[in-house]
Amino acid sequence: MHALCIGLMSGTSMDAVDAALCRMDENRVVGVEAVHRLEYPAPLRRRLIDLQLDPDTSLTLRELAELDHGVAETFAAAALGVMHGRPAATVCCIGSHGQTVFHDPQRARNSLQLGDPSLIAARTGVTVVADFRRADVARGGQGAPLVPAFHLASFGTLTPCAVLNLGGIANLTVLPGSGTAYGFDTGPGNGLLDAWIARHRNARYDRGGQWAATGTVNTALLEACLDDDYFRRPPPKSTGRDHFNLAWLQQRFPALEALPAADVQRTLVEVTARSISAQLQRTAPDIRRVLVCGGGVHNPVLLASLRSAMPGVTIESTLAAGLDPDQVEAAAFAWLAWRRLQGRPGNLPSATGASAAAILGGIYAP
Known part of the structure; x- marks a missing residue:
């Protein structure tokens, strides 16, 4: 029996949010049913890049909250785009990487991704799995690459x-x-x-x-x-x-x-x-x-x-x-979300340096 899962990914380039609707069997992605690509609004992208370039920049809590909301709205729109009218009940879950704005697992011992998963769940009507990196960091890992x-x-x-x-x-x-x-x-x-x-x-x-x-x-x-x-x-x-x-x-x-x-x-x-x-x-x-x-x-x-x-x-x-190079990372987060719902580890300690395999991500109901 196959399940449909959506993966959402925006990396360090922030050129767009990539969405992939993936067909899963018990262990792997067996096919990509649809893809969608949505660019950030230009002012939001510029501010996010500024944060990445200078993690010590001054930022108010209001600005942080607004960025978190803006990223979530863009991710939700990308998910709805790849669903293309498909009923929410037919999609098992959405794996949202979020947008990394801070990553320092060694000194600060944290990795921060924006994009409120509760908002994505509310907009799409689909269970969202998000915040994948910090369970690995909590075990002494880098939280990357996943x-x-x-x-x-x-x-x-x-x-x-x-x-x-x-x-x-x-x-x-x-x-x-x-x-x-x-x-x-x-x-x-x-x-x-x-x-x-x-x-x-x-x-x-x-x-x-x-x-x-x-x-x-x-x-x-x-x-x-x-x-x-x-x-x-x-x-x-x-x-x-x-x-x-x-x-x-x-x-x-x-x-x-x-x-x-x-x-x-x-x-x-x-x-x-x-x-x-x-x-x-x-x-x-x-x-x-x-x-x-x-x-x-x-x-x-x-x-x-x-x-x-x-x-x-x-x-x-x-x-x-067998896997389109533009779909690999989004598909990876669909797979990680599917692993989370199955209660299976998603990290590779030999890659991240974590002390143990970990079940990654939190679950956010619609």
Whole structure:
């Protein structure tokens, strides 16, 4: 017997809320029935990005409450969009990741996502599961990345391989032929690329890598960026836009603005590709197949750089394994919600560093 679950996801890029209506069997997603994508209102997105970039910024409780409400309304609208008139009673649950605005599991020992799940439940009439990360953090974990457990459930029969999510921050899941699966955030994915083109060309992202393709890699900038302790740190580890941002870039290379802007964009592509390839080689040198998902899969310049940095490794979309690369993360949170309702753990301690497997998320009735 199959159940229908909705996954809602907005990552560090905040380009849109992705919704996926998934058909589940007892253990996994067996199909995606429908998808919907809804952009944040521009003022809301700008304020959320500002919070991510500077978690020490001044924010009143009223502003925080308004942001929480605005995110929830957008998530609810995305869920209703993917339901497309389907009766609420036919949907088992909604898994809402919410919007991360603060993530510091080591010093603050917390990870905060906005998007009131009670409001989403009220708007849709469907039970919502949300707040997935903090049960892992409470057990000493990073609370991230959470998708490796889903990658294992979805692609575990294809081992040995790795799954690479190219969002604003990139994360990697290693599924070895034998031994324990694990994962970690590798560092920048599309986030630096998006920020740089937004500053210089007033665009949300570099469509098809077209602007980067006009530039040339600057070796000095590349080496300065890659000389960051985060890349050398062993997993488990997680990071975010509060670390890898344009202020970080300026700090790494003070002469940044003297360089041709297109050269910087092309170099940032290489930073993403080289940081990923070096960490995969260090942690799993025997992997010869990488399945790619996330927005970066649509950037042929980035994919070409990854292939150049990893000769002998097959790099292909997760579509080759049966799951659309644009649907993987939303589907992961449908799966995590389904796991919660079944009373099954959703984290992978080898990825997050938690002391034990945990049942993730709270349940919010409509």
